Amino acid sequence: MKHIKKILFIAIAFGAIYSCSTKKDTVISRNFHAMTAYFNILFNGEEAFKQGIKGINEGYKDDWFKQLPIEPIEFDERKIVVPSFKSSGMGAGFGDSNKEEETKSAGTPFEKAEEKAVKAIQKHGMNIDGLERNRQIDDAYLLLGKSRYYSQRFIPAIEAFNYVIANYPDANLIAETKIWRAKSNIRLDNEEFAIESMKLLMVVKDTLEPDFPDEIKEQAYTTLAMAYVKADSIQKVKRYLQLATRTQANRDQAARNLFILGQIYAQENKKDSATMVFNRLTEFKKAPYKYKIHANIELARNANNDSISNSLLARMQKLIKNRDNRPYLDELYYQVATLHENNDSLKLATEYYNKSLRALNGGDKQKTFTYENLGNLYFKNSEYQLASSYYDSVLNVSQDSLDLRIRRVKRKYKNLASLIKFEDIVERHDSIVRIASLSKIEQETYFQNYIDNLKVKDEEAAQLKLNQLAFGGSFGGGSLQSAKKGKWYFYNQQTLAFGKTEFQRIWGNRKLEDNWRYSEKASNTISKTDSVATVTKDTRYDLASYLEKIPTEQQVIDSLKVDRNQALYELGIIYKEQFKNRNLAIMRLERVSTLQPRKDLLLPINWHLYQTYTDAGETDKALKYKNTILTDYPDTVFAQLIKNPEKKFEENVKVNEVEKSYKELYYLYKKGEYKNVLIAINDILPTIASSKLKPKFELLKAYAIGKYLPKEIYKEALEFVAINYGNSEEGKKAKEILEQLNK
Known part of the structure; x- marks a missing residue:
């Protein structure tokens, strides 16, 4: 009896195994391979795919100053290659290299998902008499194509999608497969084919939509928007983004689509439409927070009147107070500053621009905009030197020297370079000439006051440094004495030893005496280089070192005056011709005219002052310089121009x-x-x-x-x-x- 049971069990086992063969079309075989393919293989592949998508969403850094791409991923077009396929009857790029693909170790989540899809197809495919009997294999091919898409292997991906479309025309995932095939064609610059295939999918009769789930409709319309972005048809992009955002099945993509739609309206200067879309995004409860916070920023950026701007200021201040918004403080402060600037509150604007620059974790690109706006504010206020320093900061922070905005700032900075150079010459030479004209006693008094002020500043800086060393720079838990709260600094041996070491490192061994902080106490220091001792002296507090630098020879002083006068003249021309600033041009030119400039400068100074006052409509002041030119330089071209001003001809020559x-x-x-x-x-x-x-x-x-x-x-x-x-x-x-x- 025992032998009979044993034989019967073996027979049943062999029968079950035989009935589960991939070549046997039975109910048991179909269900066995479907269940095994999904739970043993495909489930892990889909989890790996989801992990890859999560990594893309978290790792992709959006440039919020530009129109966002519809799909948050960047592909390197140089990596797109056309593979060779060998026919084996399985389709989707399977050939004699199956074993290599199966054994290849998966690196990224998408490679792992592809590996699982290939394994499911190879081990559990039931292609019998040209028909696939395993209902999970179409899912495996779809997963295979999507994984190849994100691995930037678009042509093999299309092969996988085409295999599903050709062999599973009635599958419940056929619409999704066609969408992914269209996306792959868009990446290969076949947007026309993608548009045609999507329209065939989404239009049943005239303008009727097929009865697809909301998620599929969103994907299809989003894909059409992607295709029209590639085709440079903005109106069609807007149309399909509007259709895609009617429902919000995929919260990440829906929020992104809304934000891009708002950006397009803003670029078209349709502020009301942009405001409506961004408001809709802020009310989208399930939207990722980064889209909601930037939607609020865009609302402020698109403010078009004072009443709206005041309410937006209140909203922005509320967002700033929210601790969750700390990563976005640089952007929030910047936007508040622009609102104040638009309201002509320039002092508040400057204050908030500086807050934006000081915000922790501020982005470099945001800093370039902040520096540029500060530079523009000072430029409008004719503070060109300050403006130049901020433009210089833009160029130092910027990572993209080819950006048109950065190139424009660079041109501004270059235009200011000569102006700054001449202003520095005037300031420096004026100072030297003024000091050189003082008596010996006045010079000593001047520099002694300077040294005394320098000592006070150094003493304050030294005391601040000591306070930071003693108390850790703060009263928080980061200070050395925090472990023993309530005890005086000098009772804590650990902090005392640390402070003593730091003091000696910075100041060396000092005698206990008054004014020990002054640098002159350590003026003589010995450094050894190649066994040779050299003595260096700190001259910052040495009165004699300042006095000996004052020029005494009249020839040197005259040379400084000549250079200063030339710089003043050049500044007058720059302000007049380049920056169209009449007031500063007149100030520089009139000043140089009173400083006994070189003879060859007298005529052009009078000519430019005559032109500037004439253009300003101040004919009485212009008359003075006109008479000077006619009296002192009657035979020059400029006198002839005054006597017989050129007639205004219409330019009739192309x-x-x-x-x-x-x-x-x-x-x-x-x-x-x-x-x-x-x-x-x-x-x-x-x-x-x-x-x-x-x-x-x-x-x-x-x-x-x-x-x-x-x-x-x-x-x-x-x-x-x-x-x-x-x-x-x-x-x-x-x-x-x-x-x-x-x-």
Whole structure:
């Protein structure tokens, strides 16, 4: 009996095993392989896939200053390769390399998910008579394609999706598969095919939608929006984002779609529509917090009137007080600052811009915007040196030198560079000349006061340092004495020893005497280099070292005055021509006119002051400089311009014709026909009064004069170009030639 039971058990076992063969189409076999494929393999693959998606969402860093990509992932197009496929009847890129793919160790979660999908297909596929009998295999192929998509292997992914579409046309996941195939084609720049396939999927009759779950509709419309982004059709992007955001089945993608839709409206200056979308996002309870907080920031950025701006200020202040918003303080402070700036509360704006810069964990890109806005504020207020320092900070912080905004800031900074240089020269030389003019006793008094103030500042800094060492810089738990609260510093041996060591490290061994902190107490220090002792002396408190640097020779002092006067003149031209700041231009030019400048500067100073006052409508003041030019320089070109001002001609010559004329005249100049060149330029100049090429003609005219007329006439022609077009390349070239001629 026992033998019979044993034989019967073995027979049943063999029968069960045989009935579960992948080549046997039985109910037991189908259910066995379906259950085993899912619970033993596919479940782990799907979990790995979810882990990969989570990693993308958490690791992707959005640039909130630009329009967000619809899908939060970046692919490197250089890694897209076309693989070779060998036909084995299984499709989806399976061939003779199956064993290699099966044994390959998975690195990323997506590679692990792909490995599990391949394993499920290979071990539990039931392709019998051309039909797949295992209902889990289409899920495995979909997982395989999605994993390959995120591994940036789009062509193998499309192979997997096509296999599902061809072999499982009635599967419940066929719509999702078509969506993923469309996304893969978008990544391969086949957006037209993606759009066509999505429209076939989503339109049943005319404009009717198929009866898909909300999640599938969201995916489909989001994919269409992605395709139209690639096709540069913003109106279609808006349309499909609107359709995608009707429901919110996928909270991450729904929040992202809403934010992008709001950004598009804002870029189109449709502030009301943008405000409506961002408000909708702030009320989306399940949306990830990063989208909600930035939606509030965008609401403030799109404020279009004072009443709304006041309510938004209150909202922003409430967000700032929320401790959960600490990672976003730099952005919140910045936005509050811009609201105050728009309301002309410049003091408050500056205060909040500085708070944004001091916020912990502030982003570099946010800092570039803050520095730039501060620079613009000071620039508008004519504080060009401060503006230059903030523009410099933008360039130091920025990581993207190719960005158009950064390049614009760089141009501003370069334009200010010469101005800052000349302002520094004026300030430094004024100071030296003023001190040099003092008596010996006044000089000693001046520098002694400076040294005394320096000592006070050093003493305060030293005391602050000692306080920080003694109390750990704070009264919190980070200080050394925190373990023994309530006890005096000198009763704590640990903190006392630490403070003594730090004191000796910073100050060395000091005698117990008054004013021990002064640096002169340690003025003589010995350092050994290659066994040779050298003595260094700190001269910061040494009165004699300051006095010996004061120039005493009149030739040196005169040279400083000449350089200062030249800098003042250059500043006047820069403020007049480049920054259109009449007040500062007049201040610099009028000041240099009272400082006995070089003779060659007198005429251009009077000419520029005459022009500036005339443009400002102050004819009485302009008359003074006009009379000076007519009286003292009657034979100059500038006097002739005053007597017979040029008529305003409408420019009736096209730019290309002007360029052609210049080339012809330059060719004549090269041939040596200088007189003909001069005659032709005199004829053409009245007809190109507003042309950008006029400085080129004037300089060529000066060159022609220099070839056959006296040197004095040549210099006058060059001076005309240098004075009237000082900021152009031609004006700078004329200045260089004049400097060579005057040597």
